[in-house]
């Protein structure tokens with residue numbers, strides 16, 4: 001990429017999340033990930049080019065030096081921080097504006113710093129000999145799995161957190177607040193159980209979105225349309241199956257391919273003797289899950305060791321105290337930093353994200369010895385776990401060989417896949433106090449909604465009155481969020 005010859009016409013809108021907007025190159029398999037900030041904060045968020053570049057370099061370092069060793073070399077592409085010509089960025093911002101979904105337009109793309117993260121386009125497979133004559137674009141499925149376990153920490157004061165997972169409780173809160181328009185049937189614990197019989201969320205084809213959970217759409221009709229798109233990939237061209245039958249076959253086949261990619265250990269994909277990570281029954285069953293209990297009870301609860309789901313789950317489980325156990329340690333760190341502000345740097349509260357940071361994460365003492373090092377180690381572990389709870393998995397799939405009517409030859413793989421993990425940004429240290437308040441709100445809302453006469457709710461209120469939760473104002477409402485560079 002020649003940075004001095006950037007032309008906005010070579011790039012197109014690709015997608016965006018809460019914190020960044022992504023454009024992809026029309027010819028080369030590259031994307032640029034640009035930062036966004038809130039329109040309300042537009043003036044305050046103005047960073048110098050050097051600050052913005054440092055922020056992006058921190059993301060690269062964190063991905064490379066912290067998340068990669070934990071999640072596995074093969075799944076991570078940390079990318080490179082780049083400085084782009086300001087004129088190019090301004091023109092690009094104008095060009096993509098009309099493509100942006102309204103729900104994301106509360107934030108604007110950073111056009112002031114000219115800094116971005118350049119990454120490989122993970123919706124595309126790197127060149128593969130068996131696909132070289134393939135004329136169909138690759139399929140790509142993006143899954144945001146969220147937190148895949150029930151907390152077992154002794155610090156938990158609300159029993160419901162041991163029974164219903166965070167995602168399932170949180171979605172009721174999001175529905176009530178209007179962030180979501182309907183409840184999802186997805187439960188992360190089903191995905192991480194290794195027992196597969198459920199619907200998956202999101203799909204993209206060759207960089208063009210062909211199916212996504214649309215709040216207003218009819219799900220079954222949506223899925224039927226998706227199946228028709230995918231028919232050429234999974235069914236012989238002369239298939240006589242009815243539309244309904246073929247939809248079922250196609251979606252089942254798609255799920256099979258995704259599942260084998262999610263469970264593959266990549267180093268030994270065809271080994272019959274896969275090492276497995278066994279999950280205890282308690283951790284894999286969420287009471288709110290719609291997945292048939294019998295299926296979970298009789299299923300073999302294990303993930304192949306080192307498959308992408310196993311790597312993500314074990315990193316998420318670095319949060320072994322739960323936010324309730326972490327809050328007093330966060331306070332300990334806060335007090336220490338108030339007394340010794342210069343310690344912020346030595347303790348690497350905002351990076352640098354290097355081998356020494358990883359060492360603090362991996363070698364944190366098992367028991368609390370009252371030290372600041374222990375508290376910082378647990379805070380760092382919690383932040384790393386938060387990243388793993390919010391990342392996405394990208395599965396790119398290409399059919400192998402020429403279009404031979406998809407005659408099934410058992411010895412020949414029909415698909416080739418690549419699996420990557422994305423969105424591995426560090427979560428700011430300051431976000432921990434927000435997490436504590438949010439946890440209270442989510443659980444409180446869930447209990448009120450599902451068990452209005454629950455005794456636990458009264459206990460919760462009592463706890464709240466004793467101000468055990470950090471930073472909440474008298475009405476129990478959110479205090480102002482402080483954004484801080486990561």
Ligand SMILES: O=P(O)(O)O[C@@H]1[C@@H](OP(=O)(O)O)[C@H](OP(=O)(O)O)[C@H](O)[C@H](OP(=O)(O)O)[C@H]1OP(=O)(O)O
Nearest residue numbers: 016017018019144146170386387389390425427431
């Ligand atoms: O709080 P959650 O679990 O809803 O996760 C947030 C995500 O919501 P989602 O689960 O996708 O509906 C949210 O994603 P969306 O905006 O919903 O796409 C962000 O990823 C947010 O992280 P950050 O503040 O941008 O660093 C995520 O926030 P944290 O990971 O900081 O909690």
Ligand SMILES: Nc1ncnc2c1ncn2[C@@H]1O[C@H](COP(=O)(O)OP(=O)(O)OP(=O)(O)O)[C@@H](O)[C@H]1O
Nearest residue numbers: 015016017018019020022031119120121122123423
């Ligand atoms: N390297 C990549 N290759 C292809 N697509 C990508 C890549 N990186 C990001 N994307 C796409 O852009 C979208 C937004 O990127 P990303 O998830 O990193 O943004 P975000 O603002 O950090 O998200 P969040 O809302 O989770 O904070 C992703 O959901 C994905 O579809």
